[in-house]
Amino acid sequence: MATSSAKEASFSPYEDNGGTNLAIAGQDYCVIASDTRQSRGYNINTRFAPKTFKLSDKTVLSTAGCQPDGNMVVTRIKQHMESYKHAHNKEMSTPAVGQLLSTMLYMKRFFPYYSFNILGGLDKEGKGCIYSYDAIGSAERVPCLASGSAAALVQPFLDNQVRNCNQVGKPRIMAASPVSHLSLDQAIKITKDAFTSATERDIYTGDNLQIFIVTRDGVEEQVHPLKRD
């Protein structure tokens, strides 16, 4: 109305669709896991919407935040990797995809992809590697990482159980070191525990747990049930 100065909230191109991702890098493996719930406010859109994707036999990408933006990031990364393969006759290495993702996110610095990504896989030496990003492309290689709606719950748990922070008599893994010292079995156990606990407290996490295990033999995918409430 002409007399009214009250403003309705204008259109926002962003929405937080929730969801949590986790990654642990080892000497010769990388574990990347996500829950499969997709939410909108207090509604659950669907109980199975994968947000982690296999990009190649040694690289996996997980996204959280605004689902359409995450979806777009994955689509465009795949397109770039395809054209790289045709141009150079080889698959893109994980560190190369890591740099590409950073550049791609920064290209949209002033209309960012609202997507919190974890890139995981094996580096050129066959070691596990994880790249951590913010929405505008700041990147860092880390030994373990949580992102998404339950990141604040899961990251301290990983710092304690994977990097041995605040543990007496155990060797501390520095945040800047590339890999953890865990065995693959231990890493998977920690992953499952992290998600069952996060599901208890975070309403945006639950339904199913999707685990990708990257080794020199390729990528193995597992799906486990989580609480559906």
Next chain:
Amino acid sequence: MASIKLKLPQAAQNAQEPITHSDGPIVTGTSVLGIKYKDGIMVAADCLASYGSLARFRDVNRLQAFGERTIIGASGDIGDFQYVQDELEKLMIKDFCLADGHELATPHVYSYLHRLLYSRRSEMKPLWNSYVVGGVHSSSSQRFLGYVDLLGTTYQSSTIATGFGAHLAQPLLRKAVEGREDTLTEEEAVKILDDCMRVLFYRDARSLNRIRRAKVTKDGMEVTDPYSLETEWAFAEHIVGYGA
């Protein structure tokens, strides 16, 4: 009451005010429901197009067939939906003219809609709709039921409800359908959707008891003529204390 805003050309907007983009839907359709059942996909929507709280158009079709085996249900701005219908028709004509023996299957139409809506949200000129896209593949008989909205959000599920239906109907649909997608008969599916549309009519003040329902099976598609749901208002006699 929230005022209805019109999209003004930029010059007509007050120079002091920040530039507003799309202020929201004008003439709107409410919930669309979709489920998977034994033979395929079933979708339902009512026939009302509201202008704010005014029940403006009472015989509107919000279910659009695309080819033989894809149905699209629209909620949100009716004008934007009609634009999308035009775009879909252009797409269908282009595909027909190729005459290459390939047909656009449901996931292709779904992908097209997603990219259209996502590109428009990225221009900050959203098409103010939520869509339910359902279909059955002509050769593999695989069922598809997906959702896409004005932000480009997509998901697939065995039950989908847009708008008010996401709050009121979705819990009922999940209880009735989840885990029984391969055993539900057509009669059961019809009853589930009719019951949910009735609940919506009772509680959603922007709805109508006159609805259309579509089913897609491997044998093709059927869209019903509009029909009215039986309602029961006798209980209203006993309600006291609302100022009546």
